[in-house]
Amino acid sequence: MSRRNNLDISPPVHRGMKDRLDRDLFKKSVPVLGVKVTPEKVHTTLRSEKVRSYILDLPKTPKVIHCPDGQRIVVLNVQSESELSPEALDYLKSESAEFVPHTVELDYDSWTVEEILDAILPEDLLKEAPRGYAGCGHIAHINLNPEYLPYKHVIGQLIIDKIPVIKTVVNKTENIGNQFRVFPMELLAGEPNYEVTHSEQQCKFIFDFSKVYWNSRLGTEHERLVNVFTPEDLIADVFAGVGPFAVPAAKRGTGVLANDLNPESYKYLAKNIEVNKVMNNARAFNLDGREFIRESVLQAYDNPLPPYIPHKSLSERKKEARLRKQDNKKIPEKGALDTEKPPRNKVTQFVMNLPDSAITFLDAFRGLLSPEHIGQRDLSGVYDENNLPMVHCYCFTKVFEADKAAVDIRQRVEEKLGAPLDEKASFHHVRSVAPNKEMFCVSFRLSAEVVYAPAA
Numbered sequence: 001m002s003r004r005n006n007l008d009i010s011p012p013v014h015r016g017m018k019d020r021l022d023r024d025l026f027k028k029s030v031p032v033l034g035v036k037v038t039p040e041k042v043h044t045t046l047r048s049e050k051v052r053s054y055i056l057d058l059p060k061t062p063k064v065i066h067c068p069d070g071q072r073i074v075v076l077n078v079q080s081e082s083e084l085s086p087e088a089l090d091y092l093k094s095e096s097a098e099f100v101p102h103t104v105e106l107d108y109d110s111w112t113v114e115e116i117l118d119a120i121l122p123e124d125l126l127k128e129a130p131r132g133y134a135g136c137g138h139i140a141h142i143n144l145n146p147e148y149l150p151y152k153h154v155i156g157q158l159i160i161d162k163i164p165v166i167k168t169v170v171n172k173t174e175n176i177g178n179q180f181r182v183f184p185m186e187l188l189a190g191e192p193n194y195e196v197t198h199s200e201q202q203c204k205f206i207f208d209f210s211k212v213y214w215n216s217r218l219g220t221e222h223e224r225l226v227n228v229f230t231p232e233d234l235i236a237d238v239f240a241g242v243g244p245f246a247v248p249a250a251k252r253g254t255g256v257l258a259n260d261l262n263p264e265s266y267k268y269l270a271k272n273i274e275v276n277k278v279m280n281n282a283r284a285f286n287l288d289g290r291e292f293i294r295e296s297v298l299q300a301y302d303n304p305l306p307p308y309i310p311h312k313s314l315s316e317r318k319k320e321a322r323l324r325k326q327d328n329k330k331i332p333e334k335g336a337l338d339t340e341k342p343p344r345n346k347v348t349q350f351v352m353n354l355p356d357s358a359i360t361f362l363d364a365f366r367g368l369l370s371p372e373h374i375g376q377r378d379l380s381g382v383y384d385e386n387n388l389p390m391v392h393c394y395c396f397t398k399v400f401e402a403d404k405a406a407v408d409i410r411q412r413v414e415e416k417l418g419a420p421l422d423e424k425a426s427f428h429h430v431r432s433v434a435p436n437k438e439m440f441c442v443s444f445r446l447s448a449e450v451v452y453a454p455a456a
């Protein structure tokens with residue numbers, strides 16, 4: 001129950017409101033004490049150390065009322081003088097303040113989602129009441145337990161009313177079980193518009209929330225991995241979704257081949273590459289992951305990405321020109337020096353975020369650089385046996401302890417690769433998804449034994 005000192009300002013209780021959110025029922029008149037002061041004294045009264053904690057502080061409720069006689073009423077959060085401390089009382093009297101009765105009118109706008117929910121839900125549902133939602137652009141996504149379903153539309157409407165950016169509220173109806181990891185959902189309130197614009201890592205992502213995979217909880221993990229890449233890298237993102245690794249990496253200059261089998265994800269991936277103006281650094285593909293892994297090394301070689309061109313300020317370019325002049329060298333055209341760098345024709349890192357089954361795709365690396373697979377291409381000067389591409393593969397394990405989880409994951413990865421991982425392989429705990437469901441990212445360098453194995 002919301003209280004300020006002894007004041008009961010909680011909303012009126014209307015338990016069991018299911019079908020319609022009757023906002024008009026949320027009205028309450030609360031008698032309080034006010035102090036009448038001259039306009040000049042309002043500021044000092046509000047800021048006084050002795051009085052400050054007695055000033056009414058409620059959202060959308062004025063603290064100061066203008067009276068017809070030109071005076072002001074400063075509204076307090078007590079109902080009688082006896083509730084004030086002797087210091088506050090002395091201060092107000094010394095300022096010749098006059099105590100007057102005042103009534104605070106509260107309505108639906110005065111309370112938060114949680115306060116109204118507490119007034120609506122049956123008592124036995126209060127303890128576990130839904131307290132939050134995941135926001136994605138203008139969509140709020142909640143995950144209601146069955147006992148709250150009779151209240152779902154009222155809960156949805158409350159969120160729309162109270163959170164200005166939210167225009168659509170959806171509820172997850174089942175666990176994700178489909179190939180493209182799209183979760184089934186139902187509209188609880190607001191517009192049936194699922195195309196969102198969402199920001200992550202200073203990039204803009206546009207996508208249809210009902211047709212593609214997106215998880216805002218992975219934001220930190222996306223950033224962690226993108227920080228590992230450099231502009232010299234060419235990464236192959238095997239299960240790219242709408243681009244939360246690919247687009248920020250490309251924006252920082254990394255070369256990216258990004259793939260997703262879901263035609264909707266591919267459509268928005270291509271759009272996000274354009275919207276974020278990273279077409280020079282990123283290309284989109286719509287293949288099965290296994291096919292893409294094998295195709296990526298051929299694509300990189302046959303159709304390399306141009307070298308990374310760092311942005312140079314005018315002063316940097318002038319300095320460069322001055323230095324070349326001193327050395328009697330020809331002053332190059334803008335950006336000409338950068339084209340002297342080699343194109344990016346070798347995949348240096350693979351990203352595989354499909355934790356349910358990514359490990360089962362690892363056999364696609366067997367024979368990746370074998371003559372049977374690469375045909376006539378001479379990749380000997382391109383890939384260095386001692387510095388082969390890295391793989392960052394996401395997976396789930398039932399084991400929580402890091403050491404034991406690493407043993408479990410290593411065994412499954414080695415089985416698919418058909419070769420041992422080296423001792424530098426690392427196992428990063430990403431998050432606990434559910435009881436007995438831990439998400440990890442295993443990062444390892446491919447070995448010559450794997451990539452030069454006879455093609456499967």
Ligand SMILES: C[S@@+](CC[C@H](N)C(=O)[O-])C[C@H]1O[C@@H](n2cnc3c(N)ncnc32)[C@H](O)[C@@H]1O
Binds near residue numbers: 180238289354355
């Ligand atoms: C867990 S999501 C990850 C998306 C994105 N990388 C992220 O971090 O948010 C996995 C993605 O893999 C795609 N996918 C599922 N099966 C695939 C397959 N066989 N080949 C390629 N992509 C696939 C899904 O459409 C989905 O976008």
